[in-house]
Amino acid sequence: MSVSTYPTTPALPGRATNMTTNFSRILKGEWTKVRTLPSTWRTAVFALVFSIGTGAVLVISQASQWHTMTPAQHATFDATSCSLFGIMIAAVLLGSLALRSVTAEYASGMIRSTFTAMPTRRLVLAGKAAIVAAFAFPVVLVSNFVAFEIGQRIFAAKHLQVTLGHPGVLTAIIFGAVAVSLIAVIGVGLGGVIRHTAGATAAMAVVIVGGVTFGQLLPASLRGYLPGTALQAAVTVHRSPGILTPGTAIVVLGVYAAIALAAASIRASHRDA
């Protein structure tokens, strides 16, 4: 080999330098990764069982205590959000699934295979986020519908039930699923920033239940903007002060998701893998 002379003109754009083509392959590869892990399907089943079960338990307890509640409590009673309470469990489980899709690769070192096969790292993270969000959505949608139906049948004994046709109910069920999808995106972001399963899981727990623990230190008006509180707001029909509307709650979660994913992208692009 004599002295190598590199072309000074940029390389011709190949098939995969087209970003759309590139991203569709990333989605294909990342979906294959997610669906071929047995833990993915286990998590989906757990999310369904535990979120439906938790909702049913809360509904039974609320129904049995109805006669001991104050008139004020009766006035703010929300049969929809009560039956959908298990969405918190679904969010924890699916959020953890999302963050593990990143941290498991860093832990095993397989992230290097990923970035060798798909060198555009920020698109890889965006692809992972899109896949886990798309996976979480139908799971939560199904669990919300089932939990709602079971809850309303239990409430019917006390004539507290609402129907799907009630204003805001369908919104709560669908926006709840969107909210968990966004939490899955936050999970990918946390996984990409923290890179360790234990640390990222702890951060995820704070994101979801932080509102009812550390969040109590905040004024009620700010507490509504915490991700866990926004998640609950997305499934709330009864409007009360300090609770965001479902639409605003989705926007707030979307902002958190964008920030988390951007932070993970910056970290992935500027670090050696």
Add this chain to the structure above:
Amino acid sequence: MIEAQLLTKCYGKTVAVNGASFAVQPGRVTGFLGPNGAGKSTTMRMILGLDTPSSGDVRVNGKPYHQLADPLRSVGALLDAKAIIGSRSAANHLTWLADSNDIDRRRVSEVLDIVGLSDVADKRVSTFSLGMNQRLGIAAALLGDPETVMFDEPINGLDPDGILWIRNLMKALASEGRTVFLSSHLMSEMAQTADHLLVIARGRIIADASTDEFVNRHSAASVRVRAVQQGELAYALTQRGALVEGAPDGCMVVTGLDAAAVGGAASAHGITLIELAPQVSTLEEAFFDLTRDETDFHAGQLTGSTKGN
């Protein structure tokens, strides 16, 4: 084809790779030889765009790695066979790789067949031995039928059958006109596998030559010989200007004459030979000679952490 120009990587004060310039040519097996910590893996990670060079430039098939369209179709690499999530099956691991680069899924069973893992295609990777992991890693590297293949210490964890298999595979890939680049710290292995050597020590490329040339240049050839009439042979060889030393096992080690000349001398004197073998461990000696100089020269640079980030 892999081309590096003044490739340099620093981790803090430690210079892992120091101004490496080289070209790995197609059609032959190029061995990347150096002791552990010499900078082999760092160089390979930079080739694959995993680590960003501190300065300098490296290209594969004429392009920086991240500009390759469908990189797995251009370059197949095995860095660390254990760096894999164990709960997927071997076939599924290859399937996501294929999907990410638009490679036909039928290729998955083809490469599993090539590496001899067809029977365990649906077994979880966590149940694999290191040797099976190496084979799976090689299958992944071959998946895109790439024109350049790169393997970091592929011999590790393989049994003798596996080593022979890898050696033949590397040669076959090179004979198909591919660029084959493999690293090792085992000099004897390289002597048998590589056509060309790139020797690295303390981050510097200290030799870039054909394997034969490297051995000839850096070591005196020697021949192991054993005869029924040891004393007569020693005398005859010394007369011909050779240096003869006794080995602990009763053999003689002859330098200054090649095996043909030793055999000729024995024949001329009617001496019966029991054993006659050109020495094959000379690459190792040559390597130690070369790296010893390099180590002395750079002894002042030994301070600082050797750990990457």
